[in-house]
Amino acid sequence: MPADTLAAMPKIRHEVPLELLRHKPELVAALLADTDIELPVDATATVTDSNLSTCEPPEFRADAVTLLHGTDGGKLAVITESQSDPPKPSKRRAWPAYVSVAQSQHDCDAVLVVIASSRATARACRRTIHTGHPGFDLAPIVIGPHNTPDPTNPAFAAIAPELTVLAAVTRALDLHEDATRRMVLDQLATLDPETRTTYTRFVQQAASHAVKKALEELMASPAYRDEFIDGFIDKGRAEGRAEGEVTGEAKMLIRILNARGFVVTDNLRARIQSCSNTKQLETWADRAMSADTIESVFDH
Known part of the structure; x- marks a missing residue:
């Protein structure tokens, strides 16, 4: 890695x-x-x-x-x-x-x-x-891993997707099991497209290389392709990204900046959305996770 x-x-x-x-x-x-x-x-x-x-x-x-x-x-x-x-x-x-x-x-x-x-x-x-x-x-x-609430508990049905992602991050779920991976995808499939894209990327970042590969293969299968081709697998890369299309990485970066309380101006939004360098977008997103100012995210 x-x-x-x-x-x-x-x-x-x-x-x-x-x-x-x-x-x-x-x-x-x-x-x-x-x-x-x-x-x-x-x-x-x-x-x-x-x-x-x-x-x-x-x-x-x-x-x-x-x-x-x-x-x-x-x-x-x-x-x-x-x-x-x-x-x-x-x-x-x-x-x-x-x-x-x-x-x-x-x-x-x-x-x-x-x-x-x-x-x-x-x-x-x-x-x-x-x-x-x-x-x-x-x-x-x-x-932690020992007591993250069970996302399959009916009492938590309203927040099951959030608990599913949390359990993946705290390693309370064994994502090496095929049944567990299917449970995760079933929960995330209930979300709106934007949230689903964000949450699946959270799961991706928390997963090992082997688990990530297994998840991507499962998402590409007929059972899940319609829900996840735009998010985890990134339809833009699979079918050719149209000029000026907002990438999944750009959407996630803007979402992180908003969640951190930073003001995303129209000029900054245009700069992010026009960036076609995936690695640069991911670098900005990593900085945004812990930056004290929005300037420190981009001024490097």
Whole structure:
């Protein structure tokens, strides 16, 4: 596997759970289903500002914050952190502050959920964080390969595609099994074309070379060709891309920029859509995953 692809993998694994949450905030309720956390009654979910800073430094910016609102007036703030590697000590020390500040900002209880993309990272994230104050220790709720919610559970039918992608990223699914690969494609086939294209590329990036090849062969089969030829396999390459056609890579780059909160101007959109260099588009997309400014994505 090329070195640049390997370098991009942690960024992609970090960003995928957050993109799933932005698309389906209800996902956080499923992640808390097997905990003792009391959720608001018949809760609806909304994504809120993830900046947990106060008016004074230091700055605390979580990966994602979702509010669950219950029909009974109950409310719960769910802080979600995505970890593709074990957290640094400074990150662990910040997590109790995230919970305390979110509780204060939203005037409700707050919990921390960490999504880990490997068993080693999950073990590191589960360690209790001792603050030094008696009785004030934080044990993060960790979702990883061992306990990612089952996407085939009927209780999670409304978010099954998102759980399917999440399970692929956390390696909770064995994609070496043909039946599992078919289950993944069946779930993704229910989505609108744009979302299906994005999600299948997430699965592609998380898969090994052997699994990726097996998935592509399955998508090219008669059972799945109609749904996936435009996304995972890229019909433009198979049949000859028309001049000026917006590629799948360009669409994904714009989607990532929007999800990160960057403003995509008309001039920048035209620059992206007119780029016919697939490798350049993929490089920009990799930078967009973690860039602090939109200028740093393109000014290299």
